[in-house]
Amino acid sequence: MNAPQPPVSYPFSPSHAMKFGTPVPDMGSGPIPAESVTSAAYFEREREQIFKQAWLQVGRVEEIPNAGDYFTRELHVFKSNIVVVRGKDGAVRAFHNMCTHRGMALATEACGNTRGFTCEFHGWGFGLDGSLQAVPAIESFPGIDRSRLGLKALACDTWNGFIFVHWNPQPAQSLADFMGPLARDMDGFPFDQCQHIAHYTARVKANWKLSIDAFQEAYHATYLHRHAIPGAGDLELALPSSVRFYGPHRSVSCWLKTDIQPTPAEAIAYKHGSFGFVKADEGDTRGLNPSGDESWWFDINVFFPNFFCDLGRGWYFTYNFWPVSENDTIWNMNIYQVQAATAGDRLAQEFTRVVLRDTVFEDMSTMEFSQKAFDSGVITEQTIGDTEIAVRHQYWVADEWVNGRRP
Ligand code: FES
Numbered sequence: 001m002n003a004p005q006p007p008v009s010y011p012f013s014p015s016h017a018m019k020f021g022t023p024v025p026d027m028g029s030g031p032i033p034a035e036s037v038t039s040a041a042y043f044e045r046e047r048e049q050i051f052k053q054a055w056l057q058v059g060r061v062e063e064i065p066n067a068g069d070y071f072t073r074e075l076h077v078f079k080s081n082i083v084v085v086r087g088k089d090g091a092v093r094a095f096h097n098m099c100t101h102r103g104m105a106l107a108t109e110a111c112g113n114t115r116g117f118t119c120e121f122h123g124w125g126f127g128l129d130g131s132l133q134a135v136p137a138i139e140s141f142p143g144i145d146r147s148r149l150g151l152k153a154l155a156c157d158t159w160n161g162f163i164f165v166h167w168n169p170q171p172a173q174s175l176a177d178f179m180g181p182l183a184r185d186m187d188g189f190p191f192d193q194c195q196h197i198a199h200y201t202a203r204v205k206a207n208w209k210l211s212i213d214a215f216q217e218a219y220h221a222t223y224l225h226r227h228a229i230p231g232a233g234d235l236e237l238a239l240p241s242s243v244r245f246y247g248p249h250r251s252v253s254c255w256l257k258t259d260i261q262p263t264p265a266e267a268i269a270y271k272h273g274s275f276g277f278v279k280a281d282e283g284d285t286r287g288l289n290p291s292g293d294e295s296w297w298f299d300i301n302v303f304f305p306n307f308f309c310d311l312g313r314g315w316y317f318t319y320n321f322w323p324v325s326e327n328d329t330i331w332n333m334n335i336y337q338v339q340a341a342t343a344g345d346r347l348a349q350e351f352t353r354v355v356l357r358d359t360v361f362e363d364m365s366t367m368e369f370s371q372k373a374f375d376s377g378v379i380t381e382q383t384i385g386d387t388e389i390a391v392r393h394q395y396w397v398a399d400e401w402v403n404g405r406r407p
Pocket residue numbers: 099100101102103104119120121122123124
């Protein structure tokens with residue numbers, strides 16, 4: 001970044017400028033060394049200094065509406081499988097999915113409903129609150145203290161229906177403090193009125209940060225997405241209109257060119273529908289467009305380290321990037337839309353689902369090549385332009401955390 005002094009406007013074209021809605025941290029301006037996406041030792045430091053120190057989003061409350069509902073998640077970055085469960089008291093809790101007797105997994109399904117967890121190995125029984133309630137032949141464990149042998153908990157809290165966990169059962173920072181003003185900018189969005197319309201997942205042989213890069217800059221959209229998003233190829237669509245930094249988190253608003261010629265499929269999909277991915281529309285703007293941009297399209301909201309919650313009018317989608325190793329990442333995408341009220345809305349929803357599928361397929365097509373280039377040692381650094389400033393912010397924040405500092 002060429003040391004912008006906020007507020008600053010960055011002209012792309014006579015019709016468009018990028019502005020900064022918050023002060024820009026001093027992140028340096030040089031190339032980004034490849035080491036942080038190739039080094040196993042650096043990844044081990046990220047595991048300890050980032051992923052075990054941050055709140056991580058693992059699900060939504062609609063997945064476990066009733067007492068006893070649970071889901072499990074394989075979190076390689078913790079070397080653990082976790083179970084998230086709603087208790088009889090309505091509280092959502094998270095535990096390592098490991099029996100405290102000799103380590104057998106307690107929940108072996110991806111999701112379900114149960115009155116408690118009974119271990120398949122020797123039959124120890126745990127309540128939905130994690131307490132150890134039953135030990136067969138307990139007299140064979142002289143002096144056993146059941147109160148010390150409850151399930152190992154993670155901290156668990158929610159924001160707007162999103163469930164987050166923290167490695168430390170008693171983290172120094174609350175979820176609300178961690179999410180800070182970025183979450184407050186998004187409050188008011190009708191998350192609770194949206195329905196889940198699609199889930200996509202992929203495992204990518206690429207570093208988690210490299211995988212994220214492809215989704216937090218719009219520079220690539222005009223070229224890479226010229227097939228999936230009609231009109232993207234005219235070099236103006238999807239350029240960022242404003243960028244904000246909130247401690248470790250960041251947000252980018254994208255600009256929508258309004259004179260795009262719709263394709264025949266778009267014209268049909270959006271003729272009678274209210275909402276769509278590539279449609280600017282009138283409507284509720286609560287939680288959206290925090291910098292008040294003109295010709296606003298949608299907000300890319302990135303909660304450090306690995307959770308995206310992108311918001312548009314009537315829809316949102318999330319990404320989670322779960323590292324397995326320094327060059328292996330599991331990517332999840334979930335798409336949500338306001339409940340369809342008409343057949344036209346339903347058609348527009350389906351079209352959106354397909355457009356997003358094709359768009360992310362294009363995104364995924366690049367990152368393994370980049371990883372190979374850096375692993376080879378031939379390309380030793382990333383050169384970052386001003387429209388990719390969110391990418392620079394990510395590497396800077398990650399490096400600060402790895403070194404024990406917390407912007
Ligand atoms: S490992 Fe669970 S009861 Fe023994």
